[in-house]
Amino acid sequence: MGSSRLTSRRRQDQGLKWPRIAMAVLATVGLIDTGSITLHRWGWIGSLSCPGGNEGCDKVLNSAWGTLFQGDGVSIPLSLLGFLAYFVILVMAVLPLLPGLSENRADLSRRTWWGLFAISCGMAVFSLILIGLMVFKIDAFCFFCVLSAALSICLLVLSLIGGGWDDPGKVVFRGVLLALAVLLGGLIWSSVVDPSRPGVGVGGAGVPPVVKTTSTPSALALAEHLKETGAVFYSAYWCPHCHEQKEMFGEEGAAQLQVVECALDGQNSQRDLCERKGIDAFPTWEINGELESGVKPLNKLADLSGYQGARQF
Numbered sequence: 001m002g003s004s005r006l007t008s009r010r011r012q013d014q015g016l017k018w019p020r021i022a023m024a025v026l027a028t029v030g031l032i033d034t035g036s037i038t039l040h041r042w043g044w045i046g047s048l049s050c051p052g053g054n055e056g057c058d059k060v061l062n063s064a065w066g067t068l069f070q071g072d073g074v075s076i077p078l079s080l081l082g083f084l085a086y087f088v089i090l091v092m093a094v095l096p097l098l099p100g101l102s103e104n105r106a107d108l109s110r111r112t113w114w115g116l117f118a119i120s121c122g123m124a125v126f127s128l129i130l131i132g133l134m135v136f137k138i139d140a141f142c143f144f145c146v147l148s149a150a151l152s153i154c155l156l157v158l159s160l161i162g163g164g165w166d167d168p169g170k171v172v173f174r175g176v177l178l179a180l181a182v183l184l185g186g187l188i189w190s191s192v193v194d195p196s197r198p199g200v201g202v203g204g205a206g207v208p209p210v211v212k213t214t215s216t217p218s219a220l221a222l223a224e225h226l227k228e229t230g231a232v233f234y235s236a237y238w239c240p241h242c243h244e245q246k247e248m249f250g251e252e253g254a255a256q257l258q259v260v261e262c263a264l265d266g267q268n269s270q271r272d273l274c275e276r277k278g279i280d281a282f283p284t285w286e287i288n289g290e291l292e293s294g295v296k297p298l299n300k301l302a303d304l305s306g307y308q309g310a311r312q313f
Contacts, residue, residue: 019162030086037079047280060142215250223253
């Protein structure tokens, strides 16, 4: 009878097989979702067809909350973090199902179920924070973001169903602690990057933030050169990277740039022109008839435009 109980316990610890398969499928969908967004943000693929309208997706994905790090020509979109999380979920879901693991399968299964539960719980809580930001702060709809949130919640449910948990109380306790930690960290992060927080200087609805840096003589000269040579800066008022680019020029220099507002609800919007030009990422420069997307160092802009002046940027 003791042997029977031990066998039953081991079977229970291994959990169910079908939830693992379902989680692997959902994780694959998540990889495609977040991977497409990441490649688009890096400019490796063209525009994404977003159900509900590309304007909403662009506004959400290019918002201040859509990027983890930006600087020195390196951009790490938030979608990359989601891609890595889905990848880990996929690996942990299929690993115990692989052949040749008969001796360690039970222990591996128990460990991966805890991992699947922890990651999917964190993803679900963080996704709900992002949905709240999308609705209440960004005021736009992004199908890809909603899809990722739905996938995260489904993964959490499947981990609870399939884990074969012998002590549900322990699962709930650890889940609550993890959820509170992710919630607290997520709220702090969202507050720190909020462009409307005091001191940022947003001009109002449809108006970009105020540029506060001081222009150097070289940056001002470059801005005047770009204007004289017909360079165009395609921007969206809600785009944090567009503001970052303007800050490189400083207040006086940014005022010299020929800026085209592409956001449909932006002040003095020229959305039709942006669509005719095929602008699908912000910021985008048009220099000598060539389109260059992304934040560019001033030295790079000087090279592209043939600027011959001083370069004490």
